[in-house]
Amino acid sequence: MGGEKNVGQAKGGKAKAKTPRQRLSDKEGASGGDSPRKSTKANKERTEATAKSQRAEKVKVQKKVKAFKTESVESFDDDVRFNLAVKEEPEDGDFVPEKRGKKRKRPEDEPMEGPSCSSATPTLNRKLNEKDEADPRTEKNTKEGIKIEKKPRKEEAEHPVTTKKKSKEEIEAAKALKIKKREEEEQQRWRWWEEDKYEDGIKWKFLEHRGPFFPPEYQHLPDNVNFYYNGKVVKLGLAAEEVALFFAQMLDHEYTTKDVFRNNFFKDWRKEMTLEERVLISDLNKCDFRELHTMHKEKVEARKVMSKEEKLVMKGTNQKIVEEYGFCILDHHRERIGNFKIEPPGLFRGRGEHPKQGMLKKRIQPEDVIINCAKKSCIPEPPAGHHWKEVRHDNTVTWLASWTENVQGSCKYVMLNPSSKLKGEKDWEKYEVARRLKSCVNGIRQQYQQDIKSKQMETRQRAVALYFIDKLALRAGNEKEEGETADTVGCCSLRVEHITLHDLLEDKDCVVEFDFLGKDCIRYYNKVPVTKRVFKNLKLFMKNKEPGDDLFDRLNTCLLNKHLSSLLPGLTAKVFRTFNASITLQEQLQQLSNMTDNPAEKLLSYNRANRAVAVLCNHQRVPPKTFDQSMANLQSKIDGRREQLALAKSELKLAKKEVKAHSSDSKLQAVVERKKKAVQRCEEQLMKMEVQATNREENKQIALGTSKLNYLDPRISVAWCKNMEVPLDKIYNKSQRDKFAWAVDMTGADFIF
DNA sequence: GTCTAGACTTGGAAAAATATTG
């Protein structure tokens, strides 16, 4: 369920009820001490472990341990962390394309006009496409050809036994097709990272697309499906009925039991009603949506059990839509759009205790939509009988279409896919800024340690906040409008009630206990020993304040970021998260992985390093409902395999005996060999499964995705794969490889973040 | 300066697609 599963006890807000989606963390943690290798531990230990003494020992145990290590992440009591900072790291300026010898000059014609509209037909995209493909860069093609050829071979080697009944040839053919497709794709890839960058602020020179895709209009319910009010059938008008269905669809969801949600919904629903409807329907509790709900469930079910043919048809029509609306032409290249579909109307599902949950998110009309494209491109047609709100040609932004959403009044955008140049370039730049921070972080740390002693209150607060941001990877914490959103905070917006100071806690001096709701109402709970100076300052900051008062009353993110950017151009609070995440990954990989490990162990090490980062960044998830079950399944599989192994071993022994008895019988000799192989195979499989179980258990409440996608410099992972001889697709799936194509292409085994 | 709208990144859940199993 999406809402707020677990009522935590994070300290909450100014007179607001809190129902935090607390998950892991605190001792009383929901799932009670079930397993000895609870990953929750890691979280707790983050601060509890006096890192230094334990570290050495833990690292040694690494190989077999089940507990998951985070030492170097949190240990980080000041001395340690600050030593670890690196001085060297000459600007190797990976971001400057010049460095890569083969930079390609943008061809003269490229800041282009693009194809003129006049001749364009509805199949424009296709045509452009072909044109694109006809742009051969031969030398590269050959190179890639080789590259790709290798990959699939490896893959095959990894799954050697495809022993399904299907004919081998069929499988081979399918595989070959896949390979070919991949190859083609690779050759078409726009290697933008080898090109010059545009002047500042210009995002594109040509942009053409078909506009966003609108969801289908609402159709009346079938006659036999009824809404009841006060026990009587009421035939609703189109508008009210549509909104009623939104609610009915969510009946299984916890949302619909919450007062705030129900009230907001009812208020907005009534606005959609006709006068008579509004007069009649005055109490949500008298509404009976069950028939609508049932109908909806049946529809979902029907979709699930569709025949293969039907599914294929569906897939086909979807593909056509993607083909038509899912791509744009950006500076001569066909790029995938990320979210080309206009968000359908529905009920707003805010997270946590959102004051606006349940409000009606209205249907977007073309009249609400601003289109952005090149002047000389073929302007997208609005749906028949409609017009756009505006068509503009702003090449200093990256969006293709935008509209204002009615619940929060915020802008929504249609933008490109992560694999696009526009997103990729920005991503690359982000990691380069983080690397620049690496080379000066020592100085910055020294400075804020100094600043903590400053006579200026503002400077001191800034220094302490920065200390937290650096040490704990907290988010900046912008101010939010009260009552508009759930009550969540980040560093600068921490309130007195969110921390508790302990002169002595669990054998440690000067411990700060954090307990607050962060982004998405995810609880942050941590007990952190800090320096005396920080501790004393915190006491001072809290003096004479109410629990609901700001801890850093002289500070906000704007001030902080201004200061940061004066230390290093481009430096902002969130760069510390990126930097600390990436550097942690690199260190952890270094510490945890061994060349002599088998592939499964290497992967486990990678995941553990990734996990260390996720813990640092407080990326949590609700364990899947099926978690325990699937864990048990795996365990029984392991047990089964164990038995099998024992059996195989005894058979081997027997066979060996036979050989001894009738020596030099070549047939028996062969049997022994075969049995040996069987044992070995069994052992390998068992081991693989055990590693898998460990990994899964440790991952119970940790979400790796966000850090992998947004915080970890992909070049670290690519280099690691090369060094460890792990195929990249063990780490990154297809879309991740696409997103990080720039990194995959440019990174050698020697990359250092 | 301060405030706010705008643009873009980050985030977990849910849905859909695929793989595996009985």
Add this chain to the structure above:
DNA sequence: CAATATTTTTCCAAGTCTAGAC
């Protein structure tokens, strides 16, 4: 082959940060 488990993709909310209005 269907049922189930797992992985991938989609969805869209919720952050960060900047620039420009005032």
